[in-house]
Amino acid sequence: MKEYDSKAIEAKWQAEWEKNGRFNTADKVSGKENAYVLVEFPYPSGKGLHCGHVFAYTTPDIFARILRLKGKNVLFPFGVDAFGLEAERTAIREQKLPQEIVARNTATFYEQIKRVGYGIDWSRAINSSDEGYYKWTQWLFLQFYKMGQIYSGDTQVNWCPNCGILANEELENGTCCQCHAETTQKTRKQWCFKMTSYADRLIDGLKETKYAPHVKLSQENYIGRSYGLDVDFATSVGEKIRVYTTCPETIYGATFLVVAPDAPIAPKLLKYATNKDELNEYIKKSKSKTEFERTSDPKNKSGCEVKGLTAKNPLTNAEIKIYLGDFVLGNYANGCVMAVPAHDQRDFEFAKQHNIKILQVISGDISARAVEKAEYLDGQHTVMNSAEFDGQVVESAKVGISQKLIDLGIATKKVNYKMHDWVFARQRYWGEPIPLVHCPKCEIVPVPESELPLTLPKVSSYEPTKDGESPLAEISDWVNCKCPKCGAAAKRETDTMPGWAGSSWYFMRYLDPKNETAFASAESLAAWLPVGWYFGGNEHTTRHLLYSRYWQKMLFDLKLVPVDEPYLYRYSHGIILGENGVKMSKSLGNVVDPREIIEKYGADALRLGLVFMGDYGDTFPWSETAVSACRKFLNKVWALQEKVIEGNEIRENLLTPFHTAIKKITFDAENIKFNTSVAALMSLYNEIKAAGSINRKELETYLILLNPFAPHITEEIWEAQKFTTRLADARFPEYNETYLFSAIVDLPVQVNGKMKKTISVAKDCDEAEALSALRAQMPELLADKEIKKVIFVKNKILNLIIN
RNA sequence: GCUCGGGUGGCGAAAUCGGCAGACGCAAGGGACUUAAAAUCCCUCGAGGGCAACCUCAUAUCGGUUCAAGUCCGAUCCCGAGCACCA
Numbered sequence: 083m084k085e086y087d088s089k090a091i092e093a094k095w096q097a098e099w100e101k102n103g104r105f106n107t108a109d110k111v112s113g114k115e116n117a118y119v120l121v122e123f124p125y126p127s128g129k130g131l132h133c134g135h136v137f138a139y140t141t142p143d144i145f146a147r148i149l150r151l152k153g154k155n156v157l158f159p160f161g162v163d164a165f166g167l168e169a170e171r172t173a174i175r176e177q178k179l180p181q182e183i184v185a186r187n188t189a190t191f192y193e194q195i196k197r198v199g200y201g202i203d204w205s206r207a208i209n210s211s212d213e214g215y216y217k218w219t220q221w222l223f224l225q226f227y228k229m230g231q232i233y234s235g236d237t238q239v240n241w242c243p244n245c246g247i248l249a250n251e252e253l254e255n256g257t258c259c260q261c262h263a264e265t266t267q268k269t270r271k272q273w274c275f276k277m278t279s280y281a282d283r284l285i286d287g288l289k290e291t292k293y294a295p296h297v298k299l300s301q302e303n304y305i306g307r308s309y310g311l312d313v314d315f316a317t318s319v320g321e322k323i324r325v326y327t328t329c330p331e332t333i334y335g336a337t338f339l340v341v342a343p344d345a346p347i348a349p350k351l352l353k354y355a356t357n358k359d360e361l362n363e364y365i366k367k368s369k370s371k372t373e374f375e376r377t378s379d380p381k382n383k384s385g386c387e388v389k390g391l392t393a394k395n396p397l398t399n400a401e402i403k404i405y406l407g408d409f410v411l412g413n414y415a416n417g418c419v420m421a422v423p424a425h426d427q428r429d430f431e432f433a434k435q436h437n438i439k440i441l442q443v444i445s446g447d448i449s450a451r452a453v454e455k456a457e458y459l460d461g462q463h464t465v466m467n468s469a470e471f472d473g474q475v476v477e478s479a480k481v482g483i484s485q486k487l488i489d490l491g492i493a494t495k496k497v498n499y500k501m502h503d504w505v506f507a508r509q510r511y512w513g514e515p516i517p518l519v520h521c522p523k524c525e526i527v528p529v530p531e532s533e534l535p536l537t538l539p540k541v542s543s544y545e546p547t548k549d550g551e552s553p554l555a556e557i558s559d560w561v562n563c564k565c566p567k568c569g570a571a572a573k574r575e576t577d578t579m580p581g582w583a584g585s586s587w588y589f590m591r592y593l594d595p596k597n598e599t600a601f602a603s604a605e606s607l608a609a610w611l612p613v614g615w616y617f618g619g620n621e622h623t624t625r626h627l628l629y630s631r632y633w634q635k636m637l638f639d640l641k642l643v644p645v646d647e648p649y650l651y652r653y654s655h656g657i658i659l660g661e662n663g664v665k666m667s668k669s670l671g672n673v674v675d676p677r678e679i680i681e682k683y684g685a686d687a688l689r690l691g692l693v694f695m696g697d698y699g700d701t702f703p704w705s706e707t708a709v710s711a712c713r714k715f716l717n718k719v720w721a722l723q724e725k726v727i728e729g730n731e732i733r734e735n736l737l738t739p740f741h742t743a744i745k746k747i748t749f750d751a752e753n754i755k756f757n758t759s760v761a762a763l764m765s766l767y768n769e770i771k772a773a774g775s776i777n778r779k780e781l782e783t784y785l786i787l788l789n790p791f792a793p794h795i796t797e798e799i800w801e802a803q804k805f806t807t808r809l810a811d812a813r814f815p816e817y818n819e820t821y822l823f824s825a826i827v828d829l830p831v832q833v834n835g836k837m838k839k840t841i842s843v844a845k846d847c848d849e850a851e852a853l854s855a856l857r858a859q860m861p862e863l864l865a866d867k868e869i870k871k872v873i874f875v876k877n878k879i880l881n882l883i884i885n
Numbered sequence: 886g887c888u889c890g891g892g893u894g895g896c897g898a899a900a901u902c903g904g905c906a907g908a909c910g911c912a913a914g915g916g917a918c919u920u921a922a923a924a925u926c927c928c929u930c931g932a933g934g935g936c937a938a939c940c941u942c943a944u945a946u947c948g949g950u951u952c953a954a955g956u957c958c959g960a961u962c963c964c965g966a967g968c969a970c971c972a
Contacts, residue, residue, distance in 0.1 A: 085924090125972065167971055239970070249970040296889060300967085303888050374968065378886045409886090428886085501969090508970065581972045620890080620966060656890095657966085694910075695897065699890085701965060705897060707911050715910090717924095749901070758899065761909035768909095830905045835953045837905055873952050879904040881952055 086720040088684025088713075092794045096199055105810045106201040108157035117154040118610045119146040120589050120649075122618035122626075123161040123208070125581075126187035128172050131194040132666055133674040133692070133704055134658040140689050141655070141698045141756055142617040143200045147790035148751045150201070151814035157610060158201055159592040161208035162188050165216075166581035167249055170512035174545055180512045181540070184211055194676060199685045199793050206595045210584030215591060216514045217535035218601035219583050224517060224528050226636055231276045234526075237505045238344075238413075239550070240372070241268035246550040247509050256370060267369045270550070273516060273577065275504040277632050281305050283646075284631055293652040297623050304624045306500025311484060312416065313493040315339060315393045315402075319354040323347060323393055323404070326415035326498055329422065329455060330487060331480035334468040335443035336420040337400075337433070339393050340385060340407040343368045345417025348406065356390030361406060368408035376408045383409050383432040396492045397469070397483075403438065415498045427452045443467045444476055504629065506580060509552040511544035513578030521565035521572040530566050538578075552576040585626055586633040589613050589648060608644050616649040620699075623654050653754050656701035658692075663703045674704050686792035687713035693756040693791065715764055716795055719788065722767075722776050723799060729777025736780060737821045739769035744817040747787060756791070763788055778803070786812050823877075831856060831863070832881040838863065841880075849874040856880065 099105055108116070121142045124135060139160075146158040164184040173180040188209060195202075208215055226232055240248040242258035242265050252259045277284075285305050288298045310328035317323060323339055324347075341348055343365040355361055364386040368376065385407035392401045409428065410419050423433035424442040430452040433440050445464050446453035453463070458476050465471045465479040474482065487493035507516065517529035517536045529536050539560045544553045554576040555561060565572040593606035618626070630648055638646035659665055660672025667673065679688045691709030696702040732740050746762040766784070770776050776784070782805055789796040789809055800809040828840040829852060841859045843852050852874060856863065871883040 163972075165972095171971095237970095247970075251971045300889055304968085306888095374886095378968090505970075510970085580970070585972075619972095622967095622972080623889080624967065625969070626972075654890095697898085701891085702897075705911080708897065711910055753901080755901095757897095758909080761899075764909055828905080832904085832953070835951090837953095840905065871952070873904090875904065879953080881904080883952055 085717055086795065086798075088686065088716075088794070089681075091798045092197070092199060092680075092685050095794045095797050096196060098797075099199075099201070100196075100204070103203075103205065106158070107203045107205055109155050112155040114153055114155035116610055117146075117149045117156045118589075118613045118615075119149065119156060119158045120592075120613045120616045121158075121160070122616075122622060123163045123210075123585070123588060124191065125166060125168060126162045126164060126184060126191045127168060128183065128187055129668050129673065130187075131191050131676060132658075133676055133679070133688075134666055135195075136198055136676045136688065137658045137692045137695075138617070138619065138655050139195070139200060140198070140692045141653075141754060142615070143198075143202075144689070144693065144756055144790045145615065145751060145754065147201050147793065148747075148814060150810070151786060151790065151812060153813060156201075157206075157592070158203060159206040159208075160195070160200070160202045160204070161206075161588065161592070162191065162210070163581065163585050163588070164188065164209050164211035165513045165579075165584055167251065167510065167512070170510060170544070173512070179540070179542075180544070181211075184209070197680055197685060198676060198689065201793070206592045208588060208591050208595050210588060211512075213535045213537055214596075214598070216584065218591065219514050219579065219587070220517045220529075220534050220536055221531060222587060222601065222633070222637070223514075223579070223583070224531065224534075225640055225642070226275070226633075227518070227528055229636065229640060231279070231636055232273055232506070233276060234271050235274045235503065236269050237272045237274065238267045238373075239270050239272075241266050241550070244548065246546055246548045250372070253372070256372075256375070264370060267372070268550075272505055272507040273518075273575075275506050275632070277504045278499055278501060280632055280635055281307060281499045281501055283635055284628060287631065287635065287647050290647045291652070292650055294654070297627070297652050297654065300624050301628060304501060304628060306498075308498050308500075310496055310498065311487060311493040312496045313396065313420065313487060315396060315420065317351075317391055317393045317404070318401075319391045321347070321350055321354070323351075323418050324416045325418045325420045326496060327420055329425070329480075330484045330493070331465065331476050332422040332425045332443055333395070333420065333483060333487070334397055334465075334471075335422040335424050335441045336395050336402065337423060337439045337441050338403045338405060338421045340405045340410050340419050340421050340429075340432070341388070342410040342412035342417040343406045343408050344412030345410070346412070347416070347418065348412070351388055351391065351404065354391045355388050357387075361386055361388065364406055364408075371408065373411060377411070383407065383428060383435060385409075385432060385436060387436070396487070396490070405432075405436070407432065413502060414500065415496075423452065424448050425452050425454060425458070427454060441467060501628075504632075506583070507577035508580050509550060509576075510546060510578055511538070511541075511553045513580065514538075514583055515554065516575045516577050516579060518575040519563060519565060519572045520575065521568060521570055523570055524565055524567045527565055527567045527572070533566075536574075552578060554578070582626065582629050586630040587637075589616075589630075590643070604644075611643065611645050612647055613649045615651045615653065617653050617655065620654045620656060623652070627652065653698065655698050656696075658695075659701065659703040661704050661706065666704070672704075674706075679706070679709055683709050683713040684716070684794075686795050687716055690715070690760055690791050694760040695757070697757055698754055712760070715767070716792060718767060718771075719784075719792075720795065720799065722770070722781065722784075723802065725775045726781055726803065727775045727777045730779050732780050732783065733773070733777065736769060736773060738824060739766050740780070740783060740815075741817045741821040742766075743787060744815050745822060748814075748817060760791065763791070778805075782812075783815055785809065786814060827877055829855075829877070830879055831860070832879065833863065833884055835881060846876060848876070849880075852880050 121139055146156050150156045169180045169183050173183045242248050242263050244261045244263050245258055308328050311330050313325050315323045385405040388404040393404050421429040423429040423440040442448050444458045463476050465474050471479040515536050519527045521527050539557050561573050563574055590602045593610050594602040634648040635646045637643040687709050690712035695705050695708045743762045743766040747759045750756055750759040785796045785800050797809050823845050826842050827845050829843045830840050831838050841855050843855045867884045869882055873881040
């Protein structure tokens with residue numbers, strides 16, 4: 083009876099769960115408390131599901147199963163996020179339709195995932211590219227359009243002279259990945275979301291959530307709110323240059339200005355310049371760089387002086403030079419900065435490179451590098467070379483100088499955000515058509531809601547076009563339509579939505595996936611929102627999270643949802659690398675298919691192995707030996723059936739081990755750290771084995787504890803042992819503090835902070851009792867020593883300071 | 886470059902509030918069972934020293950705070966993720 087037949091057992095129980103859905107479906111009406119556990123829905127890639135996916139889903143499944151055993155009405159749904167570039171490119175490569183690719187890959191994904199034995203409510207499965215789903219994505223878009231959150235604005239796109247618009251993913255070192263031509267940045271009007279108008283609420287709303295601190299920090303930094311001043315610098319040609327600064331305290335040290343080549347004011351300055359050709363050449367060059375390239379090179383701060391005009395420092399009246407520099411971004415604040423080389427490292431390097439005066443205005447050593455904000459705002463540094471402010475500490479000079487600039491009418495207070503508005507259009511086939519119509523008379527008219535979904539036409543050719551227009555623009559039957567308002571001949575918008583669209587609200591469709599009259603019923607939204615626990619990849623902690631929070635806030639303002647934060651907790655997982663420590667990829671041949679592992683060790687062993695390998699949040703290599711170790715462990719649990727004796731209570735010698743394990747798993751569930759739960763289950767097994775037998779109560783308890791991790795084998799043993807109820811209806815045990823420690827504890831004893839030995843003392847004993855126990859048990863330690871000081875922490879430490 | 890993580894034995898890792906560093910496993914070595922092997926079971930297992938009791942060193946590096954530091958503070962090095970059209 084050493085080995086168990088994992089294949090037969092897993093097939094049996096998976097069939098049972100599928101047939102008898104009540105174990106995994108969330109009840110609409112139940113006396114229980116609702117708990118919504120969400121895992122990011124994957125893109126159904128052609129590579130199939132690999133162990134990285136399984137790693138991502140196993141911990142949430144264990145968590146959901148624990149909540150069920152704790153008596154919660156748990157919703158744990160799944161689906162696929164099927165629109166997007168990857169499916170389209172795969173389809174082009176295989177000369178098939180994206181629809182076919184998605185259907186095929188989704189089937190494979192679901193088949194694979196079912197074999198791991200997740201407690202998923204399959205009745206709610208969704209696919210974001212289904213008409214019944216994207217009808218509501220389009221409907222939501224129209225609500226946002228009608229509330230004024232969507233506008234047509236200038237955006238930058240990657241442009242290949244041969245292939246048209248490219249995604250960032252299609253760039254290879256500034257060239258096109260297909261034809262290897264040089265790419266440039268091109269301006270194009272596109273639909274955008276006015277997301278910056280919600281910036282403050284997106285920061286402030288984080289207070290309502292319980293995300294991990296690093297997740298909140300990522301969100302805040304991405305939004306990048308800063309408080310500063312808009313300051314006008316006069317120029318020799320009358321035109322004013324408005325810069326944004328968060329460091330007005332350094333303005334006396336501003337010795338040049340840098341204007342982004344794509345700043346709104348750049349063309350005006352160019353008119354007066356005497357070196358137009360040189361400047362135009364510089365502008366052209368910077369257009370070939372992406373924003374990332376412009377800002378990432380620390381050494382080469384390129385720039386080109388704008389000759390023939392100068393600016394004036396508003397407080398010193400010194401004449402200062404103006405440069406175009408592409409490390410300044412045209413779309414942030416005013417696209418212009420005042421450069422203070424003594425107190426900004428970037429400006430410092432630029433000044434050295436272009437031989438510009440470095441004027442120190444804050445104390446410190448600037449011989450080798452700038453003394454920056456992080457250093458000088460310490461209440462110690464003082465201001466110099468700054469007229470009447472000389473000698474003041476920086477913090478107070480900052481206030482004074484700001485006020486002076488404002489009083490002089492040169493500056494106004496300004497709040498800026500690093501976050502941009504959200505470009506929400508793609509010139510691609512495989513996405514939701516944007517439901518707008520261009521009418522020559524009425525301009526932009528929304529498609530009537532009764533006509534949704536505006537379906538994506540099924541066509542044989544859907545490749546991106548060379549002129550940068552959407553492939554839909556070439557389908558005249560589809561493009562030409564009547565204006566819904568005036569009936570005149572009109573044209574449909576041909577851009578589609580980005581992959582972010584469907585994923586910004588999918589957690590609500592799970593609540594009511596078949597509803598044809600609303601994206602979800604008000605009752606279901608009220609019953610389940612916000613999502614209690616949201617599990618997903620580290621790579622989504624800024625953008626996907628932010629986008630869906632933004633949609634939620636707009637929907638809240640439209641009174642369409644009851645809460646304005648969609649998720650309460652957010653847990654981010656790492657990545658499983660290949661066994662060789664490199665990212666799993668087909669070309670490297672280190673992808674692990676869960677089906678192979680299940681074949682060899684069983685799904686339960688795979689599940690245990692995946693959580694045992696490492697922490698959910700970490701990135702680490704796949705380890706087959708961890709799975710094989712867990713299979714051995716399960717074999718031993720199976721063999722416990724030979725040692726079952728009668729008994730209705732946990733025996734006294736096993737009380738502490740059992741309650742320690744229960745506490746550990748309970749604690750781990752709150753903190754999503756199940757690797758140590760597996761260790762706790764193994765330790766508890768070792769104690770049971772040492773006891774020589776297991777009684778029925780102990781076995782019953784052990785099976786409940788192990789069930790969320792290894793659902794199949796535990797169901798099988800439970801049934802074979804003829805416990806009365808179903809395991810799924812059992813209750814997760816509670817731990818009792820009084821059983822956690824025995825009456826005698828080992829107290830570590832240190833001398834002068836160095837660990838010596840442990841002594842046995844009564845639990846919770848005081849310092850005097852501990853010292854007398856020490857004298858009795860280790861008299862030699864204190865012989866002829868004078869104790870100068872005693873540090874005693876109950877049940878933790880006894881530290882003696884001795885000469 | 887900017888932002889966010891991380892660095893602990895031969896390996897994966899643990900250490901919840903600053904209190905016995907290495908739980909739980911893997912690999913390895915020794916033993917039992919076996920005709921033999923596999924499986925299983927038992928023992929050893931951070932490094933160095935010592936017959937032993939024990940001692941010294943050890944959580945990327947350097948410095949600090951503290952009775953006590955993997956944990957807190959400062960500096961440095963290295964690795965991973967994201968940086969707006971992959972999602």
